[in-house]
Amino acid sequence: MEKSLVIIKPDGVSKKVVGKIITYFENQDLNIEKLKMMKISRELACKHYNEHRDKDFFKQLLEYITSGNVAVMVISGYNAIKKIRDIMGPTDPKKAKAGTIRGDYGTDITVNVVHGSDSKESAAREIKLFFLNNS
Ligand code: AMP
Numbered sequence: 001m002e003k004s005l006v007i008i009k010p011d012g013v014s015k016k017v018v019g020k021i022i023t024y025f026e027n028q029d030l031n032i033e034k035l036k037m038m039k040i041s042r043e044l045a046c047k048h049y050n051e052h053r054d055k056d057f058f059k060q061l062l063e064y065i066t067s068g069n070v071a072v073m074v075i076s077g078y079n080a081i082k083k084i085r086d087i088m089g090p091t092d093p094k095k096a097k098a099g100t101i102r103g104d105y106g107t108d109i110t111v112n113v114v115h116g117s118d119s120k121e122s123a124a125r126e127i128k129l130f131f132l133n134n135s
Helices: 010-014 018-026 042-048 058-065 080-088 101-105 120-130
Strands: 002-008 031-038 070-077 114-116
Touching (some): 002 018, 002 120, 018 031, 018 070, 018 080, 042 058, 042 120, 070 080, 080 101, 080 114
Antiparallel strands (some): 002 070, 002 114, 031 070
């Protein structure tokens, strides 16, 4: 069993497809362990995306992820990290196939509907960041 931190980004919430996106995961035998709505602070966004702090797209990424409400989840299941990344599709929605979340709802490489942890180590770090004190 693995766990992953999944974020439905502001475009997913404003397009009112939160329920539909959750269904993509549930249909692949994954479990929604935790779920909350929140607005990400600039401080939390900086910590979450720390690995990208030197990239030219960092400022744009921060502006976007803090621009509106998001749905944050812990999702568990067998091989969950890879399974979730396959369900999401590639980072750039233009490269994503229909039937993946980004292929179906993505706009561009910034406005790309969802985030999912890329490794067990990232998942542990991100779950701690977003579900402090396990709450
Ligand atoms: P990742 O840590 O790979 O999930 O990347 C975090 C987010 O940064 C992605 O979901 C994109 O929204 C954004 N991102 C990644 N690469 C680029 C890029 N080349 N240009 C603009 N945004 C990017």
